Amino acid sequence: MLKFKVTILGSGSAVPTRDRNPTAQLINLHNTYILADCAEGTQLCLRENSIRLQKVDYILISHLHGDHFYGLPGLISTLHLLGRSKPITIFGPPGLEKAVMGMVEISRSNLRYPLRFVETQTEHKELIIEHSTFEIYSFPLLHKVPTTGFLFEEKPKKRLYRPEIGEDFGIPHYWIDRIKQGQDYIDEEGNRILNRLLTKDPEPPKSYAFCTDTAYYPKIATFIQDVDVIYHEASFLVEDKKRALETRHSTSQDAAQIAMLCNARKLVIGHFSARYNNLQPFLEEAKPFFNNVVLAYDGMVINV
Amino acid sequence: MLKFKVTILGSGSAVPTRDRNPTAQLINLHNTYILADCAEGTQLCLRENSIRLQKVDYILISHLHGDHFYGLPGLISTLHLLGRSKPITIFGPPGLEKAVMGMVEISRSNLRYPLRFVETQTEHKELIIEHSTFEIYSFPLLHKVPTTGFLFEEKPKKRLYRPEIGEDFGIPHYWIDRIKQGQDYIDEEGNRILNRLLTKDPEPPKSYAFCTDTAYYPKIATFIQDVDVIYHEASFLVEDKKRALETRHSTSQDAAQIAMLCNARKLVIGHFSARYNNLQPFLEEAKPFFNNVVLAYDGMVINV
Known part of the structure; x- marks a missing residue:
């Protein structure tokens, strides 16, 4: 059977802690390897999860906050030093290429492999990658800077x-x-x-949605209706709702409501603010709205 | 007594491994905290060594290869998120500010603290920081790109x-x-x-020199004669001397000869290429030239 597996490399928010790295996930979709976000330290997280760096085919960057893309220059350089020749394509908001290549080019390394950047937009849902057996879409989220989520969707299988x-x-x-x-x-x-x-009937096609960072944004449900598994950020508890609104982040209650609206099968929450030591209340606040919810942790593997 | 203590945060070379992070060191010089180089992940290494990030007063960058400065955007951002107001000054080669600020500014964070960049040069030895009880100098090294070492020197103490x-x-x-x-x-x-x-007579003033990355460059001895402790890169063993020459790195024998020429008291070698599993031969090749030599490791503390 074709694999559809998500490895959480970093489940924390902007300030890294000893337990949680900032955002990165590796999606193995039918043996194509897609990195969703690439915070500082992602190359080491891949190693710690025994994933060979050279497997990565695509990198998708949700938005240009440091905790979602500062690991790119290091990863790009290490792939070069390790002798990569296979191309890599990076999708992300306008400006990503300039910022990242400013760091890479000043090191005077002429990359040995083709590196291509493709800009995402936040106007509408868009097909960004199509393979024979799956599709990947970007779709708008609601944050302080232009941000997209990503939907990974198997094509209908043969009867x-x-x-x-x-x-x-x-x-x-x-x-x-x-x-x-x-x-x-x-x-x-x-x-x-x-x-x-x-x-x-074949097994129904599966889908996974990556939604971080975002304020409560019910329109998400129109982009990823009936998704199997949704990863949604839950930076705050309800007691810090004001802070969530100011920073355009979500509470776990927001995340649960989005999962409910999407008619999702399962919700994984992450991107927890470093201010909380005990994460149990995140589940307690989410469950009244959406029962099948789990807390992300670094190294977690989700079989979609 | 005034402290003069070096913590090795990363003792590896460009490709990070599970055991060794790329280059960074924290020097506590009379309770002024100076970070020498800042590879990807340095902010986490500081935490792992229980050093509060906000203690850092100065950051010195030896050269613009990624494994020596890719941790800067993340560290700069995290200091901001943690509410820093104390200024920070970064010394490094021309081009550093543009590359790093390209990453920081695209994140649209207006830093809450004053951040100042000062350019280093590779023409001659230069005083870059002077305090009442110590001085810090940059001096030229010999590498593929403009690179400086740094000398940390106590002023003569009162009688x-x-x-x-x-x-x-x-x-x-x-x-x-x-x-x-x-x-x-x-x-x-x-x-x-x-x-x-x-x-x-008071205790004689102590000194520490940070020399990485560099080819064998005997002129170093004129910049740091009689240094107490020298950290010198030793990327390769003699069997890979050709590779060392090509990449303008040193063997441990080169490092030992430099320590001898400097009339140093102690030599610490690091920046080992990831190709070696057993580092014992690094010591064996160095000792005939300079006996008081040790291998750096992540978390090592050197009392100068």
């Missing part, structure tokens, strides 16, 4: 062919792939055998 | 007054400070009592 029934109808081999793609079978005499008789 | 002898001569109280500064005592009748009778 499961039932060979025992196919044999009964004498279906020739060269028809099978068309049937898996959903076509009815029409024999030489023009008789139609409905596809739903010949196939079983 | 130790011998009150029992002073009493015999009936020396008035207001003379004592002058005598500590080395003056002879002259009484009201014009009789001179030699200072060396009235005082004992």
